[in-house]
Amino acid sequence: xxxxxxxxxxxxxxxxxxxxxxxxxxxxxxxxxxxxxxxxxxxxxxxxxxxxxxxxxxxxxxxxxxxxxxxxxxxxxxxxxxxxxxxxxxxxxxxxxxxxxxxxxxxxxxxxxxxxxxxxxxxxxxxxxxxxxxxxxxxxxxxxxxxxxxxxxxxxxxxxxxxxxxxxxxxxxxxxxxxxxxxxxxxxxxxxxxxxxxxxxxxxxxxxxxxxxxxxxxxxxxxxxxxxxxxxxxxxxxxxxxxxxxxxxxxxxxxxxxxxxxxxxxxxxxxxxxxxxxxxxxxxxxxxxxxxxxxxxxxxxxxxxxxxxxxxxxxxxxxxxxxxxxxxxxxxxxxxxxxxxxxxxxxxxxxxxxxxx
Amino acid sequence: xxxxxxxxxxxxxxxxxxxxxxxxxxxxxxxxxxxxxxxxxxxxxxxxxxxxxxxxxxxxxxxxxxxxxxxxxxxxxxxxxxxxxxxxxxxxxxxxxxxxxxxxxxxxxxxxxxxxxxxxxxxxxxxxxxxxxxxxxxxxxxxxxxxxxxxxxxxxxxxxxxxxxxxxxxxxxxxxxxxxxxxxxxxxxxxxxxxxxxxxxxxxxxxxxxxxxxxxxxxxxxxxxxxxxxxxxxxxxxxxxxxxxxxxxxxxxxxxxxxxxxxxxxxxxxxxxxxxx
Numbered sequence: 001x002x003x004x005x006x007x008x009x010x011x012x013x014x015x016x017x018x019x020x021x022x023x024x025x026x027x028x029x030x031x032x033x034x035x036x037x038x039x040x041x042x043x044x045x046x047x048x049x050x051x052x053x054x055x056x057x058x059x060x061x062x063x064x065x066x067x068x069x070x071x072x073x074x075x076x077x078x079x080x081x082x083x084x085x086x087x088x089x090x091x092x093x094x095x096x097x098x099x100x101x102x103x104x105x106x107x108x109x110x111x112x113x114x115x116x117x118x119x120x121x122x123x124x125x126x127x128x129x130x131x132x133x134x135x136x137x138x139x140x141x142x143x144x145x146x147x148x149x150x151x152x153x154x155x156x157x158x159x160x161x162x163x164x165x166x167x168x169x170x171x172x173x174x175x176x177x178x179x180x181x182x183x184x185x186x187x188x189x190x191x192x193x194x195x196x197x198x199x200x201x202x203x204x205x206x207x208x209x210x211x212x213x214x215x216x217x218x219x220x221x222x223x224x225x226x227x228x229x230x231x232x233x234x235x236x237x238x239x240x241x242x243x244x245x246x247x248x249x250x251x252x253x254x255x256x257x258x259x260x261x262x263x264x265x266x267x268x269x270x271x272x273x274x275x276x277x278x279x280x281x282x283x284x285x286x287x288x289x290x291x292x293x294x295x296x297x298x299x300x301x302x303x304x305x306x307x308x309x310x311x312x313x314x315x316x317x318x319x320x321x322x323x324x325x326x327x328x329x330x331x332x333x334x335x336x337x338x339x340x341x342x343x344x345x346x347x348x349x350x351x352x353x354x355x356x357x
Numbered sequence: 358x359x360x361x362x363x364x365x366x367x368x369x370x371x372x373x374x375x376x377x378x379x380x381x382x383x384x385x386x387x388x389x390x391x392x393x394x395x396x397x398x399x400x401x402x403x404x405x406x407x408x409x410x411x412x413x414x415x416x417x418x419x420x421x422x423x424x425x426x427x428x429x430x431x432x433x434x435x436x437x438x439x440x441x442x443x444x445x446x447x448x449x450x451x452x453x454x455x456x457x458x459x460x461x462x463x464x465x466x467x468x469x470x471x472x473x474x475x476x477x478x479x480x481x482x483x484x485x486x487x488x489x490x491x492x493x494x495x496x497x498x499x500x501x502x503x504x505x506x507x508x509x510x511x512x513x514x515x516x517x518x519x520x521x522x523x524x525x526x527x528x529x530x531x532x533x534x535x536x537x538x539x540x541x542x543x544x545x546x547x548x549x550x551x552x553x554x555x556x557x558x559x560x561x562x563x564x565x566x567x568x569x570x571x572x573x574x575x576x577x578x579x580x581x582x583x584x585x586x587x588x589x590x591x592x593x594x595x596x597x598x599x600x601x602x603x604x605x606x607x608x609x610x611x612x613x614x615x616x617x618x619x620x621x622x623x624x625x626x627x628x629x630x631x632x633x634x
Binding site for chain 1: 589
């Protein structure tokens with residue numbers, strides 16, 4: 001043990017790294033205090049990282065007081081890595097931190113919530129749930145978000161009550177997002193009927209993404225299409241529209257074939273004002289909707305040609321033209337092969353041309 | 358057999374958790390057939406079955422096979438050209454300039470996980486092309502691998518068509534001579550710059566003997582390691598580098614995700630990882 005401690009405290013940076021690594025391999029918790037002491041003195045980032053990694057392999061209960069003080073430190077490295085170490089300690093950390101929660105300031109409360117969420121055990125979820133009615137808005141929103149991400153159903157009734165009594169927009173948005181994550185159908189139906197009774201929420205664009213997604217989860221096909229087509233700011237809500245259609249197709253596989261939704265997807269896919277990833281996603285959905293026997297479907301070919309002119313969209317462009325399969329599409333691919341310097345794309349195009357004969 | 362995008366995303370998440378590789382969704386189309394064929398050959402009809410197989414029944418071979426499908430097909434000269442270009446055009450000149458100022462004419466490079474030798478020999482060619490008066494320099498390229506059999510092949514420096522397909526024509530004419538059966542032998546002037554040895558990156562004591570490098574290449578090797586082992590190896594790479602030295606992992610791997618100790622620098626269109634001076 002002495003040799004490892006000597007190396008951990010020594011002048012040679014490499015030896016300090018190796019000592020921290022070797023300590024982790026021992027699994028001996030008596031090294032925890034020397035590791036934490038060295039962490040406080042250490043200037044080298046690589047050594048600090050190695051120490052953190054080592055602490056995560058050991059039982060650090062004996063040093064929780066010190067680690068808790070790191071959560072309050074002005075040093076962001078110590079704060080962030082105290083979170084990592086506490087997470088590694090699992091339910092031991094839950095017990096300790098829940099005792100500290102009430103007396104902590106809001107910033108530390110949020111860090112404690114981060115830790116509890118990452119631990120994610122039943123005990124941690126129960127602790128988070130107990131803070132649902134905390135008075136600080138920001139902390140409460142974090143609690144709601146985490147309960148949603150944990151898909152915690154035990155909090156549903158309290159969250160419905162909160163939704164009915166609160167008018168704070170960020171809070172309402174967080175609650176609706178949590179219900180989406182929890183995805184309990186009966187709750188969603190109930191929540192949507194509550195919202196429909198309150199025009200200040202239901203017709204408020206601020207909540208449109210959440211209302212859209214909630215509708216997709218429980219509405220019938222016509223209701224979903226109606227909701228999607230009612231969106232006026234298509235480019236602002238492009239991502240929400242495309243995500244909603246993606247979710248809807250899990251319940252209604254043919255929804256992507258609805259002509260008005262295909263028109264909507266086409267508008268989004270061809271727009272230069274929309275993020276590339278959303279455009280690709282819209283194009284993917286159009287591909288699903290494409291009917292190879294429908295010779296009047298110009299969208300696939302048009303998008304394919306358009307996408308070839310954009311570096312980030314070329315792969316999808318080639319796919320679209322391959323699916324179109326027309327002589328014009330193959331001709332576009334042949335022209336593209338000559339102009340592109342991307343080996344992978346050239347190989348892909350060659351494969352397609354050979355396959356299509 | 359074609360896999361749906363949803364299934365491929367599921368598989369992508371599994372691979373990311375297992376080996377830390379995030380592959381781009383626009384590559385789904387490239388890979389769909391390959392992975393689908395593999396699943397079909399194993400009589401797996403769903404991605405969930407395939408993942409269960411890898412998780413519970415496989416001893417590592419299938420995961421390795423899958424990762425090979427989605428990352429690289431094979432090793433060959435000048436693989437990941439853009440990264441090598443950053444090495445050649447930005448990193449080497451910087452190191453050379455610094456060393457000349459200090460009258461230090463030694464360059465040490467480590468190719469960790471060198472397989473059949475294409476990578477370290479590629480580095481030798483690049484150094485010969487980028488350094489003026491190369492005879493003035495003492496250049497050591499240490500190439501290591503866990504597979505002793507493949508190291509023997511590497512030492513012979515004889516390669517097939519597939520290995521040399523990406524060698525720029527000018528370099529091919531300069532450094533390779535044709536042999537029978539469509540094979541090619543690397544010229545001694547590049548071959549003799551590389552020393553091969555057996556090494557297991559999981560063996561810490563063995564690993565720690567390797568120190569004082571200006572460049573370390575370890576591309577598409579650490580993907581097979583668990584998180585802790587990967588971190589231990591990359592931490593060692595940091596300590597094994599000289600000040601100002603560079604580490605190169607595979608283009609789909611991120612050193613920054615493993616440790617924050619390296620400084621990220623821009624070299625042309627690439628991001629590279631440096632041990633700050």
